[in-house]
Amino acid sequence: MTGMSGSGEAWSALLPEAFLLLGAVGGLLLGLWTPQQRQWRVRVLVTVACLASAVSAALALPDPAQRVFEGTWVVDTTTGVVRVVVALGVAALVWLAAPSVAGHPRETEAYVLMLLGALGTVALAASGDLLLLVAAYLLASVPLYALAGFAKDSAGTEATMKYYLMGAFVGVLLLVGVAALVLASGTTGYSELAALLPESSPVLLAVGVLGVLAGVAFKAGAVPVHFWVPDVTAGTTPPMAAYLTTIPKIGAVAAAFRLLAEPFADLPLDVPLLVAVIAAASMTLGNLAAFAQTDVLRLLAYSTVSQVGYLFMVVAVAARTDLAVPALAIYLAAYAVTNIGAFAAVVATPAARTITDWATAAAQHRWLVVSLVICLLGLVGTPPTAVFVGKLAVFAAAWDGAMPWLVVVAAVNTVASLFYYLRWIAPAFVGVPVAAATAEGSVGTGARTAAGTAQTVQRVPVVVLHAAAAMSILLGVGAGLWLGAV
Structure with missing residues (x-):
């Protein structure tokens, strides 16, 4: 895996993420200056940003794998696939959510939060450093808490609280795991961890592996940290349930794959x-x-x-x-x-x-x-x-x-x-x-x-x-x- 020397080349490697970020910032600004009945403009802008991100990521797929920003961000086949799938998935989900959020006072914010969650998902997949993994975990979590309770009804509020509380608890486990691995090796980069962890304390390794895997398993919705999945899916609106059960899982599985392929590959455990x-x-x-x-x-x-x-x-x-x-x-x-x-x-x-x-x-x-x-x-x-x-x-x-x-x-x-x-x-x-509709009210409402x-x-x-x-x-x-x- 090759590195990149110039900072300009390093930033160019993040072009797909730049489109997502520009779409989020541009969508927020456009929504502030657009009348409520014309918020569909933000939807179009977000869709264009997602498509641009997917195209740029697809064009970069054949390029050699590389690490940028001191090896903290990995651009390879796994990252490229996640970029394309997440960008196209969010584009589809934005339109899937359109009927339920159109006309909502916070319609723009819904689309922006979906893009920010997508950024966190890609960051999970591209993380080559434990500290970046923690930051990606937060970026792929906080916007999703807001999306889960976007309808502001009792079911959505309960779903959000369950999601947030379990996310915060597992987030602490993730931090404990990262701290244990740092104590065991003195570094956070995946390449260095792969070389140093096999000779480290088995106790610290066990705590570190369990804590870090708990974090990515929570985002993926895997057992035993899956309890939020049915309650949040049934409590939030169906479009947001589709987002929560699709987008973050993609990045979490890719993050777990990278952990097993690199720092956890040769452990005594x-x-x-x-x-x-x-x-x-x-x-x-x-x-x-x-x-x-x-x-x-x-x-x-x-x-x-x-x-x-x-x-x-x-x-x-x-x-x-x-x-x-x-x-x-x-x-x-x-x-x-x-x-x-x-x-x-x-x-x-x-x-x-x-x-x-x-x-x-x-x-x-x-x-x-x-x-x-x-x-x-x-x-x-x-x-x-x-x-x-x-x-x-x-x-x-x-x-x-x-x-x-x-x-x-x-x-x-x-x-x-x-x-x-x-x-x-x-x-x-x-x-x-x-059956025929009763006089009590219109059906399907x-x-x-x-x-x-x-x-x-x-x-x-x-x-x-x-x-x-x-x-x-x-x-x-x-x-x-x-x-x-x-």
Whole structure:
């Protein structure tokens, strides 16, 4: 991995992040001088900033890996993939959130917070220093606390408090872990840590590894620090739930991957086994908890916990196989597209919170059901979707990394997950009789509605859902052809 000598060249390496930052600052200033009814201008500006960031990151992907700013910021394939996926994901999520935040007195602030959270996510993935990892953790957390309670209702306030309190607690564990590693080695850079930690105190190493892994596991929503995921997902608005369960996870998994590949690669402790156990526990507990869910948001929340388990499989073998980096790249992109699509189905029917309600809302929109089926079966890992190729790559990496038992556990969990996704799919196909509206009020206006009541479907989220379903298939076919070629 090469370094960069000039400060100008170092700053140029951060061009994708510069676009995100300029979009946040420019969006905030534009929102201050724009009438409330024309805040859509900020949405457009933020979207342009995200697309510019994604394009610049994609163009830099073929460049050699390098470390800038004294090795604290790493620009390589993992960072590049996270940059592209996060930027495009936030662009889609901004429009997914548009129907619920349009006209809100703080509409501009919502878009700005989403960009700042994206910056923190990229910083997590690019961190080559423990101090930068802590700063990235905070930047990827504080804006998200505000987004979780953006609606300012009782459910959102409770979700925000749970999210914040657990985030603060795990943040302390992260700081303790960083302090222990600094005491053990006298440095914070990943390259130096990789050389010095193997000869350090085992006690300090154990405390440091557990604390740092707790921090990234919390951002990823992995067991055992996953308790915030279902409550926050069900308590906040569906668009914000989509953001919280997609964007920060991408950076957290990439951060964990870099930790296992560099400073934790040659420790006397079996850190890969610890991460493998976390992966197995996450996919298993996530699936088991999802079986009993009738609320679609809580079902998707536990689904995201299980997905983190599959992602952590490749983290466990980060230093053991050359298949790890491409497997991580494919699965991160596949997960982002598919998870956003599944949440878009919920956002498209804002009054439908249960499986039965959703089936009723989609009764007159059969293409809505088709796209949802593609996304849900995609989360299972059904060909030719992107997650199928991602899981295949991850399973191959785990097997090549001498963890066949983890592949068996993952395969069993993959089959088991099909059943609770079918619990959502089956009623949507069968349909629910639609009852006439009562005189008590218009239908589809509350947070929840009775089963069998006709409900409205919003257009923009439907477009996002169809686009995500199509992209899942295209990405799956493209990634499959690419893997076959190499």
